[in-house]
Amino acid sequence: MSVSAWASGVSDWQQALEGLKAFIAPAFKRSEQRATAGAFIDGLLSGAERKTGWMLAEQAGFARPYRIQSLLGRSRWSADVLCERVRNHALEALADRDGVLIIDETGFLKKGTHSVGVARQYSGTAGRIENCQVGVFAAYASRWGQALIDRQLYLP
Secondary structure (H helix, E strand, O other): OOHHHHHHHHHHHHHHHHHHHHHHHHHOOOHHHHHHHHHHHHHHHOOOOOOOHHHHHHHHOOOOOHHHHHHHHOOOOOHHHHHHHHHHHHHHHHOOOOOEEEEEEEEEEOOOOOOOOOEEEEEOOOOEEEEEEEEEEEEEEEOOEEEEEEEEEEOO
16 A cells, blocks of 8 residues: 555544534533543544543543543533434435344453442353343444444443
8 A cells, every 4th residue: 555545544534533523512511521432433443552531531632631521520411412323324325125123132241330330140140140231222224334422321
């Protein structure tokens, strides 16, 4: 691959990422939230080894993790509005007569009991009863690609 082809691919990728950020922006009421959400997405896509609030804040050049933690825990924005925007876009972009809906549950093993929905319950991930959270996910798949379109935390 030539350098010009590689550079063009990077430019296209960056434009697509900026387009994604603009697309999800209406889910966030304040410009600060939109900027932090963009930094959060950049951090998730970065090479940071761990995707903790501290690591994502460092990746974004923030002195402390407050902005990332605030976005995820204290800010007023609607995860349901964001999910609906992503779902509608995915279904439009991937629409196909032979597309399928996939429902799957996944267990997230936990050591403590401080997270919502944690209990001793069967986890397919572990293959036995363990202390875990269980999430149920819906995905749409077609010959054009696949996308997660909904989620729900199972509360025992």
